Amino acid sequence: MQLHITTYGTYLHVKDAMFDVRRKGEDGKVISATYSAEKVTHILLATGTSLSTDAVRLAMRHNVDVVFIEQQGDPIGRVWHAKLGSTTKIRKRQLEASLGADGLRWIRTWLLAKLDNQTGFIRDLKKHRPQHANYLDDKLVRLQALSLSINTVEPLAGRPACVAEVADTLRGLEGTAGRLYFETLSYVLPPDYRFSGRSSRPAQDAFNAFLNYGYGMLYGKVEKTLMLAGLDPYLGFLHRDDYNQLSMVYDFIEPYRGWADEVVFRLFSAKKVNKSHIGEVSGSRSGYSLNAAGKELLVNAFNEFLDNDPIRYRGRNLVRSHCIQLDAHQFANELIGKTGGPPDMIKL
Template structure:
């Protein structure tokens, strides 16, 4: 059993049992002849996450719903597979209403631009650190540094009102920055693994095979954090809302991609990643079991063991993701919208389909 945050309680110990005692949650964990008990006031909790090994009584579920506590059921990988919440208007409903409003006016794009700015800042910091140990590549790195700095300024000053197609402009800026960045990384890794840029479904080289799998791990972490924070993972601001597409996951993930990129780059630069770790498939490569184990070991260090500075405190990246998701939910709740913000919906081609 672990208390993750004063507002978020996760119970994942095998054999744990959650029931009600004196109008409080009592969690009982039995291990052999020993028994551990803890009480939690429902007024202190906003989310109760239940792992596969734990059990929840009907009375505990009723108490949670009475206090508008979201109940989330997790699979063996601690990914959310189901959710129960009170049917009345609570914080989750308000958050998703604000999220929907932001997605159909320009505020959502402003938020997306800030996430892209944060992503570019993280990548800039990464390649500047790479320069310290690669004096022979200094000129090459400096050229990319200059371009990324320019991108940071553009994302920071981005005003969607100034563009006829603000989404297209933002995607174009993101694409050009990404091409420069990955082109540089492709020239900095050991010569046996040099690559020309990003490739997906399938990866065209070993580096992208590692990177694609690491992104998949990260997407799961992002989706879980968004759901717990009350944010709809399918309702994005920049990425398309196609059927069954985790649009908000792909928007919100942007500042955190660099942790995967640095982890993968480290495996190659330290020559831990090898040809044997990816198998040739039709038109590309994919990680095999040995490659996945190597990568997951490194990602565990990155996300749970290594600490990063966040708001003047050292935090694990997993915690930072969760805290940022909660901060985004709070930001959405504070947004104020005017009817005029939505006039373009009823003056565009969308009118015919409404």
């Protein structure tokens, strides 16, 4: 169970050894609900909410993840226990891999998995949209060509085999693939829901507002997953090592972004989203963000998709959140030589 607390003024504390969530209703009366610490796995608190130190202590005792998020869903910090929880050898090898051929192999694996999942999703869309077959076939051919380019790009002769030597090329290929992919999703949506490419901070349309919030939720899940596996979420291979940049989160998340895409697309294609789910963003740049109703709609759908809808993965029936954890532990083990290297493809 996740406690996703976003309503302004809501307070989380402890009552009878349980989490107690309180807020004032529209009539001014206090609304309260209690939850067993043994059943809660994550607590997400948006800006404008608060919690007690007793609630933090109860969460730590039960290994409950506490994440602080922006109202748009992006994680801004988390409460974590004081122990590393794994060997430092993993992080040392992660740094070494980032500078050599191992890092390049992993980046290829993650990017190719992302494109493979995107093309798989488009093929699924094609099954139910024969009127768009020619358009979708063209996009599939172009995405497959980009996959081939990513798989074969190499540093110039005499240059070391590492991500740094081909980073700009890989980013360019990935960016082109992303534009084609989102053009395709927009094209097959009902006309009222179509959008003009990706936009963030703020989103320029409802679809991107939902997508940005979904990615924000996924960032938080991936960060925790990496930490549980003993990996450094800041030490990436492809994404730049800027100040406070969760570079490995942005690298490792690539194969799983399609899950957020799929959930959001389903909501829009089923016409479950309307104007009551979004609000306008004021400031120097105008745009849109999810309101409380929109967040509730997406959070429930995404959590159901990640935690209660098993898929067949590597010979096992697993919920998607466990697939991410399995991949993170495999990545960590392969860094320290417990298995034989990156898989050919992560298919989800």
